[in-house]
Structures are given as C-alpha cells and as structure tokens.
Amino acid sequence: MVDRIFRGIAGSFILISLILAYFVSRYWLLFTAFIGIGFLQSAFTNFCFSTWVLKKLGVK
Numbered sequence: 001m002v003d004r005i006f007r008g009i010a011g012s013f014i015l016i017s018l019i020l021a022y023f024v025s026r027y028w029l030l031f032t033a034f035i036g037i038g039f040l041q042s043a044f045t046n047f048c049f050s051t052w053v054l055k056k057l058g059v060k
Helices: 002-023 028-045 049-056
Strands: none
Touching: 002 028, 002 049
C-alpha cells in the first residue's frame, strides 16, 4: 500500500511541477529534477525518505 501511495504522490508532483513550469515559471523544473534525483538515489540505496515518512504515519 505504501508503494502505491508513494507512486501516486510522486506522479502527481511531477505532473503538477510540469504544469507550473509551463504556465508559471521554468524554475519549477528544478522541483521535477529533485524528484528524479530522489528516485535515482532510492534505486542505488534502496532507501526512500517518502516511504519512510508514510510508514511512520501509520500507512501499511
């Protein structure tokens, strides 16, 4: 369940940041890059801060 919630949040953040980059400012692409860096870091270390937070909040 945590993985599904995380993927939903991450996908939403990416889409929102792309929309904001198109309509507001290109600097929102930095947020998209930050999300990508988080995915890359998670692939190498097998640790994801977002899923850790979700588990601490009690999501099973």
